[in-house]
Amino acid sequence: MINTTPLSKNAAPATHAESHFDRKGLVQMILLGLLLLLPVAAYFLGHTYYVNLASRVTIIAMAAVGLNLAIGYGGMVSFGHAAYFGLGGYVAGISAYHAFDMTPFMSWPFSVPGSDSLLVVWLAAVVLCALLALAIGAISLRTTGVYFIMITLAFAQMIYYFANSWPTYGGQDGLPIYIRNTLPQVGNNLLDSSDALTYFLICFTGLMLAMALTSRLMKSRFGAALTMARLNDVRLATAGVSPYPIRLVAFVISAAITGLAGALYADLNGFVSPSMLSWHFSGELMVIVILGGVGRLYGPLAGAVLFVMMETFLGGITEYWQLFLGLVLLGVVLFAKHGVMGWLAGSERNE
Amino acid sequence: MLKVADIETFYGPSQALFGVTLEVAAGEMVALMGRNGMGKTTTIRSIFGLTPASRGTIEFESQNIRRLAAYRIAKAGLGLVPEGRRCFPNLSVRENLLVTARPGGWTLEKVETLFPRLEERRAQMAKTLSGGEQQMLAIGRALMTNPRLLVLDEATEGLAPVIRQEIWRAIRLLKEQGQATLLVDKSLSEILPIADRCTILEKGCTVWDGKPAALDSTVRDRYLGV
Numbered sequence: 001m002i003n004t005t006p007l008s009k010n011a012a013p014a015t016h017a018e019s020h021f022d023r024k025g026l027v028q029m030i031l032l033g034l035l036l037l038l039p040v041a042a043y044f045l046g047h048t049y050y051v052n053l054a055s056r057v058t059i060i061a062m063a064a065v066g067l068n069l070a071i072g073y074g075g076m077v078s079f080g081h082a083a084y085f086g087l088g089g090y091v092a093g094i095s096a097y098h099a100f101d102m103t104p105f106m107s108w109p110f111s112v113p114g115s116d117s118l119l120v121v122w123l124a125a126v127v128l129c130a131l132l133a134l135a136i137g138a139i140s141l142r143t144t145g146v147y148f149i150m151i152t153l154a155f156a157q158m159i160y161y162f163a164n165s166w167p168t169y170g171g172q173d174g175l176p177i178y179i180r181n182t183l184p185q186v187g188n189n190l191l192d193s194s195d196a197l198t199y200f201l202i203c204f205t206g207l208m209l210a211m212a213l214t215s216r217l218m219k220s221r222f223g224a225a226l227t228m229a230r231l232n233d234v235r236l237a238t239a240g241v242s243p244y245p246i247r248l249v250a251f252v253i254s255a256a257i258t259g260l261a262g263a264l265y266a267d268l269n270g271f272v273s274p275s276m277l278s279w280h281f282s283g284e285l286m287v288i289v290i291l292g293g294v295g296r297l298y299g300p301l302a303g304a305v306l307f308v309m310m311e312t313f314l315g316g317i318t319e320y321w322q323l324f325l326g327l328v329l330l331g332v333v334l335f336a337k338h339g340v341m342g343w344l345a346g347s348e349r350n351e
Numbered sequence: 352m353l354k355v356a357d358i359e360t361f362y363g364p365s366q367a368l369f370g371v372t373l374e375v376a377a378g379e380m381v382a383l384m385g386r387n388g389m390g391k392t393t394t395i396r397s398i399f400g401l402t403p404a405s406r407g408t409i410e411f412e413s414q415n416i417r418r419l420a421a422y423r424i425a426k427a428g429l430g431l432v433p434e435g436r437r438c439f440p441n442l443s444v445r446e447n448l449l450v451t452a453r454p455g456g457w458t459l460e461k462v463e464t465l466f467p468r469l470e471e472r473r474a475q476m477a478k479t480l481s482g483g484e485q486q487m488l489a490i491g492r493a494l495m496t497n498p499r500l501l502v503l504d505e506a507t508e509g510l511a512p513v514i515r516q517e518i519w520r521a522i523r524l525l526k527e528q529g530q531a532t533l534l535v536d537k538s539l540s541e542i543l544p545i546a547d548r549c550t551i552l553e554k555g556c557t558v559w560d561g562k563p564a565a566l567d568s569t570v571r572d573r574y575l576g577v
Contacts, residue, residue, distance in 0.1 A: 224442055238431040241451050
């Protein structure tokens with residue numbers, strides 16, 4: 001059943017022509033263009049702070065892209081995606097810690113050294129988050145509705161308290177990453193990850209890949225089956241397809257994307273702490289997905305831009321900025337049914 | 352092929368089926384009849400495991416399917432066209448047909464030949480189709496799973512006469528091709544000429560079973576009259 005061949009290979013021209021120059025395409029291109037150009041400009045004007053801010057937006061958007069796959073496309077309201085974000089972060093942190101200390105992460109039954117290579121960290125983050133999501137999803141997806149929300153939250157809280165009380169890696173104080181993990185040397189080392197702009201571009205590439213993967217997945221047969229499972233799982237079952245494995249695979253991919261974002265986030269901040277695992281962060285991710293537009297490819301990006309901007313600029317004015325976040329969220333939920341993207345770009349074919 | 356014997360089904364505490372028995376042999380077209388609220392749809396839901404029967408036996412090709420999950424029952428070779436022309440509204444016609452397809456005699460081309468309107472509308476969202484077209488899509492979707500037994504629940508209810516004719520034409524074609532079918536419908540004039548057998552339900556029990564020819568006016572007035 002899990003088959004990713006496109007469905008529209010020789011379909012008649014779609015009635016909903018997806019031109020890059022209609023309103024939606026324009027909004028998306030402006031959004032991406034600004035996200036890419038502003039940090040570049042800021043970098044050459046010497047404002048590294050804004051480059052790092054853009055990296056933060058990008059990474060949080062990527063985490064939300066992961067969550068959007070579960071919530072928006074799969075109809076699985078996970079309230080525990082901080083678990084994957086945090087696990088990804090801890091993979092980066094722990095790996096760097098052992099590489100810095102030159103101690104092995106574990107020596108029995110086989111030796112696993114730390115690593116300061118981003119590629120190794122990313123791979124480990126993706127694999128471990130996928131495995132964790134496989135276990136959590138396999139259990140949680142036996143429930144639906146409010147029970148699913150609660151059980152994903154419960155698992156995330158277990159991991160949060162575990163990290164909080166594990167002194168080896170800083171416990172509730174967190175774990176610093178003294179030197180940002182690096183990419184393999186290429187030529188004159190153009191990929192110096194400690195450079196703010198280079199790191200932003202790495203994050204931007206990650207976000208683009210995550211969005212491309214989501215888009216490709218949702219255009220495939222697997223994506224259509226996931227949509228069916230969301231719309232009516234009984235109807236899907238009476239056609240001989242079990243919704244469970246389809247949802248589980250989507251949940252695992254969703255967690256892996258969020259986990260990779262977590263690894264990038266830890267390296268951006270040079271710090272990882274249990275707050276990355278906390279339910280506040282799960283909630284923030286959900287708010288971002290809802291703000292941007294549930295089930296919209298560019299929704300998480302729009303939501304993350306709005307969220308981080310409010311946090312940064314309103315947060316600089318008043319510590320009660322979340323009051324305004326609440327008002328904006330209220331406005332979006334009441335007046336822009338499909339989030340900021342729905343408001344800016346019009347409704348989508350499956351809304 | 353399908354043997355349902357003495358099933359009893361409950362919705363929570365209230366019992367809906369008190370002993371339904373019916374049988375469909377290979378290549379046979381059986382009509383399941385009865386007034387509204389007598390248990391026709393519940394019988395279908397029990398066969399497909401959507402509202403599992405708590406007693407009795409349901410066998411499909413000698414395999415006991417009573418306790419199987421819905422998707423396993425469908426995989427065993429049963430195809431359902433649910434009541435109320437249910438397709439996936441937010442997917443295109445093509446996606447509706449292809450996503451749950453299983454290999455066999457029915458292909459996209461054949462379904463589109465059977466219902467040419469679906470070919471014209473293949474890239475459209477299912478929710479933009481007319482009611483009749485959605486019903487055709489629901490039938491096409493079931494056929495694409497290549498079921499050995501097709502179950503049609505009220506396939507022509509609430510549709511315009513022209514569309515009804517088109518759907519009955521398709522059903523007659525299926526019959527000619529030897530497709531085993533269980534049919535729930537109320538239009539006697541259409542059912543009687545093509546059904547091999549009729550099973551009538553009353554108050555959750557099978558009360559009559561026989562050839563359409565034997566379905567005389569006494570039986571009709573007793574069980575089917577409004």
